[in-house]
Amino acid sequence: MQWETVIGLEVHLQLATRSKIFSGSATDFGAEPNTQASAVDLAMPGMLPVLNEQAVRYAVMFGLGIDAHIGMRSVFDRKNYFYPDLPKGYQISQFSDPIVGAGQFEIQLEDGSSKQIGITRAHLEEDAGKSLHEDFHGMSGIDLNRAGTPLLEIVSEPDIRSAAEAVAYLKTLHSLVTYLGISDGNMAEGSMRCDINISLRPMGSEKLGTRAEIKNVNSFRFVERAIRHEFERQADILESGGRIVQETRLYDADRDETRPMRSKEVANDYRYFPEPDLLPVVIDEQYVAEIRKSLPELPADKRQRFIEQHQLSAYDAGVLVDSPALADYYEQVVAACGDAKIAANWVQVELRGQLNKNELAIEASPVSANSLGQLITRILDNSISGKIAKQVFEAMWQGEDSADEIIEARGLKQVSDSGALEAMVDQVIADNAAQVTQFLEADDGKRKKLVGFFVGQVMKVSKGQANPQMVNKLLAEKLK
Amino acid sequence: MHTQTVAQLIQGLRDKRFSSVELTRHFCARITELNPVYNAFITVNEAAALTAAAAADERLAKGDAAALTGIPLAHKDIFCxxxxxxxxxxxxxxxFVPPYSATVIERFQGAGTVNLGKTNLDEFAMGSSNENSYYGPVKNPWDTKTVPGGSSGGSAAAVAAMMAPAATGTDTGGSIRQPAAFCGITGLKPTYGRVSRLGMVAYASSLDQGGPMAHTAEDCAILLNAMAGHDPLDSTSANVATEDYTAGLEKPLNGLRIGLPRQFFGDGLDAATGECINAALQELERQGATLVDITLPHSELTIPAYYIIAPAEASTNLSRFDGVRYGHRCESPQDLHDxxxxxxEEGFGDEVKRRILVGTYALSAGYYDAYYKKAQQARRLIHGDFMTAFEQVDVIVGPTTPGPAFALGAKTDDPVAMYLEDVYTLAVNLAGLPGMSVPAGLVHGKPVGMQLIGPHFAESRLLNVAHRFQQATDWHTQTPQTGGDA
Structure with a gap:
């Protein structure tokens, strides 16, 4: 049987506020345990939550970024369950009246096509603390630094059909929230965590199958693997005539498998009710309009602009707008050199290659956008060839001076002096009589291939500095 | 000194007739003598109180005293x-020793008061008789075989027995007004949001409100001046300007329209208590007020609505008491569930457990719509009744309780009978209104209270009516035979 995978994702996005959603404690990652936990975070008796306005603002920014309905009156609810890292015994969340309603955005797939994914809702809530089960000799440690960190839970429609689409969705989401500046999107630090709802149905069927929920998957790679694994598991069950049990499962990255969570780990009645310690959040049109005005250019718009303005392919534009810093860098290179296409090539191939190899973010690039632009200018004005440019770039990456200084200091300037080039061409023709004969006897098709040999020889003689266009022209004249 | 009102004590301190240290010592001596009888205090704070009193005396001497500098007070043991x-x-x-103070406590400290100690109460403020305390029941100073009311029974008894000139209380369904009525003192539950709830341990968040308990309306006004005000750290605190609550006390009552809800004078009301209220109403009429019969048609929804909403909120407010971070923890737990x-099981008493169970049930999947949601609808109807009534009248008056204090143990086996004690007070909390109880007579030697209810933020109007009433009557000056001669 051919199975169709139906996937909906719930992403818990950590918002980049400086303080927690209901207290003044800092939200920095990696602090000593319990040093960022106030009386409110510890749920000391009599303590009360006060909503962080910045979290509301970020949620509205997200809502506007996906063209969603904004909840002008949203309500916080208590979600009740007992766990030691949940100090109040309830999580403050939003249940029936979320701050962001239905919206959608377009994801870019690897093959260059795109797809609309519906967003059901996004709501604000607080994160729990962490339970640490190792190192305490049969006891558990509780770190409440994370308790109260603001989260935006983004719930998608079951519009996703494959692991690749799920990853594309997450990457698009990651890009959007990074552009908006509402989250650092650091998955390794848990800033973006994902629950996967997945079911199978016979290809062509409209009816949804029974789903399993895979909790707390925290990297693109694990999402992909968890979905692939879960697909196999469910397909095996269905094909052997079994039925899928609706349940919550855990992805174990070490064993690369999903397994059911113990029933104790899953509360089934959260007894939601409106949080009486907080008033409903009421915002007005003016507040929304002011936020709308302050939004940066979003990745989808920027991609479209790159395609139109810089004549880039959808794929290239997609790669370059991936992060706002990369897009800005690219546009600076364009401004410095004036050639959008060559700039795109250099940024994508040479620069990103080096960045990836050295695991550096674009912000940490040792070659500035202006320097790279200057280097490209030297290719464009025929001072150096593309090949030499790569050498220069390598030197720049190692921290040497500007392109011009490197070219000057190493004498890499391209030889475009026709007299000097003619001498080199003559020498190569004289030294390779056999190849010349072969060339002259060949037909036009073969000649095209053979001419490369002579070009290569001239480049060798010139130590790579000969102007290739001129060499080609001279060879064409001499080899008649 | 102990027979004086807060207003008189303030004057006495200014006139140097006694010092704050003398005053504090005097009340501490009365506590030492009388607390074994009434059990009004859980914790006495004598050493720190005397230090604070000495500091207050210095301020008084230097002439930079604040409004309440040097006045000893007792605080309900629910304020951190x-x-x-x-x-x-x-x-x-x-x-549990908190590393912080409630906003109310900080405000009183700022105003210069001296903290005598922490008063007894029904566990987590859940009760109407002060019999639900881990520290044992409080005895009513008017008759030690009867209850002082609850949940602020310790504060009411402490003031009635003159172990403190005034005290703080909290009122979720009548917990200031009912014990004030039973103990013959004056108590004010302000409008919801008028007094900060920060640091006041929550019972039912949407109903809880702190307020003053004292001998007179004037004292309540003086204390409210210190307590009231917006607190940015309590999101439900009202950002509404405060006023000097003593400023309008003397206003004549000419033209005041008093509403008498039919439902407050019906079958459940003890006849002698009803007579006291009628006599009090005649006095208000004599001063120029007019009496208007009104109706609060959804009154019968009050008790069911309250006993769903309050336990529902309580059931989750009390989830934090889990033995993990503070408070009681059982011996050598085997695992998390244990x-x-x-x-x-060990840390909570029966009434608290009962309300947690009721509240948990009311919020459960499948029951939420039938109970919690319905109760919220009822709450809106009750609120609407009052809003309609206040289109016709300025203040609503009735009895605070169906009768005077009942015997200790009389209702402990019948929670519903106990809940009915609050039949006249609960609706005020559901509607978020200010309410007062004012001594209005004695029934078989036991005090009864007249309840005044006003529109939101009309505390001044209630205090004005109560004060004018107290200018013409002496019920509030009557005191029990405490045997204390310190």
Whole structure:
């Protein structure tokens, strides 16, 4: 049987506020345990939550970024369950009246096509603390630094059909929230965590199958693997005539498998009710309009602009707008050199290659956008060839001076002096009589291939500095 | 000194007739003598109180005293006090010493008061008789065989027995007004949001409100001046300007329209108590007020609505008491489940457990719509009744309780009978209105209270009516035979 995978994702996005959603404690990652936990975070008796306005603002920014309905009156609810890292015994969340309603955005797939994914809702809530089960000799440690960190839970429609689409969705989401500046999107630090709802149905069927929920998957790679694994598991069950049990499962990255969570780990009645310690959040049109005005250019718009303005392919534009810093860098290179296409090539191939190899973010690039632009200018004005440019770039990456200084200091300037080039061409023709004969006897098709040999020889003689266009022209004249 | 009102004590301190240290020593001596009889205090704060009194005397001497500098007060043991145990009348918090103070406590400190100690209460403010305390019941100073009312029974008894000139209380369904009525003192539950709830341990968040308990309306006004005001750290605190609540006390009552809800004078009301209220109404009429019969048609929804909403909120407010971070923890828990169940089994008393169970049930999937949601609808109807009534009248008056204080143990086996004690007070909390209880007579030697209810933020109007009434009557000056001669 051919199975169709139906996937909906719930992403818990950590918002980049400086303080927690209901207290003044800092939200920095990696602090000593319990040093960022106030009386409110510890749920000391009599303590009360006060909503962080910045979290509301970020949620509205997200809502506007996906063209969603904004909840002008949203309500916080208590979600009740007992766990030691949940100090109040309830999580403050939003249940029936979320701050962001239905919206959608377009994801870019690897093959260059795109797809609309519906967003059901996004709501604000607080994160729990962490339970640490190792190192305490049969006891558990509780770190409440994370308790109260603001989260935006983004719930998608079951519009996703494959692991690749799920990853594309997450990457698009990651890009959007990074552009908006509402989250650092650091998955390794848990800033973006994902629950996967997945079911199978016979290809062509409209009816949804029974789903399993895979909790707390925290990297693109694990999402992909968890979905692939879960697909196999469910397909095996269905094909052997079994039925899928609706349940919550855990992805174990070490064993690369999903397994059911113990029933104790899953509360089934959260007894939601409106949080009486907080008033409903009421915002007005003016507040929304002011936020709308302050939004940066979003990745989808920027991609479209790159395609139109810089004549880039959808794929290239997609790669370059991936992060706002990369897009800005690219546009600076364009401004410095004036050639959008060559700039795109250099940024994508040479620069990103080096960045990836050295695991550096674009912000940490040792070659500035202006320097790279200057280097490209030297290719464009025929001072150096593309090949030499790569050498220069390598030197720049190692921290040497500007392109011009490197070219000057190493004498890499391209030889475009026709007299000097003619001498080199003559020498190569004289030294390779056999190849010349072969060339002259060949037909036009073969000649095209053979001419490369002579070009290569001239480049060798010139130590790579000969102007290739001129060499080609001279060879064409001499080899008649 | 102990027979004087707060207003008189303030004057006495200014006139140097006595010092704050003398005053504090005097009340501490009365506490030492009388507390074994009434059990009004859980924790006495004598040493720190005397230090604070000495500091107050210095300020008084220097002439930079604030309004209440040097006045000793008692605080219900549900207001967190930094460095001083705050038990909430529960074994769960028997060992809990908060590292912070409630906003109300900080405001009183800022106003210069001296903290005598923490008063007894029904566990987590759940009760109407003060019999639900881990520290034992409080006795009514008018008759030690009867209850003082609850949940602020310790504060009411402390003021009635003159162990403190005034005290703070909290009122979720009548917990200031009912004990004030039973103990013959004056108590004010302000509008919801008028007084900060920060640091006041929550029972039912949407209903809880702190307020003053004292001998007179004037004293309540003086204390409210210190307590009231917006607190940015309590999101439900009202950002509404405060006023000098003593400023309008003397206003004549000419033209005041008093509403008498039919439902407050019906079958459940003790006849002698009803007569006291009628006599009080005649006095108000004599002063120029007009009496208007009104109706609060959804009154019968009050008790069911309250006993769903309050337990629902309480059931989750009390989830934090899990033995993990503070308070009681059971001995050598075997696992997490054991830690939770034994800690809470041991730490909470029966009434608290009852309300947690009721509230948990009311919020459960499948029951939420039938109970919690319905109760919220009823709450809106009750609120609407009052809003309609206040289109015709300025203040609503009735009895605070169906009768005077009942005997200790009389209702402990019948929770519903106990809940009915609050039949006249609960609706005020559901509607978020200010309410007062004012001494209005004695029935078989036991005090009864007249309840005044006003529109939101009309505390001044209630205090004005109460004050004018007290200018013409002496019920509030009557005191029980405490035997104290210190």
């Amino acid at each position: 006090t930094q460095g001083l145990r705050t038990s909430c009348g529960s074994k769960m918090l028997d060992n 830690l939770y169940t034994r800690t809470r």
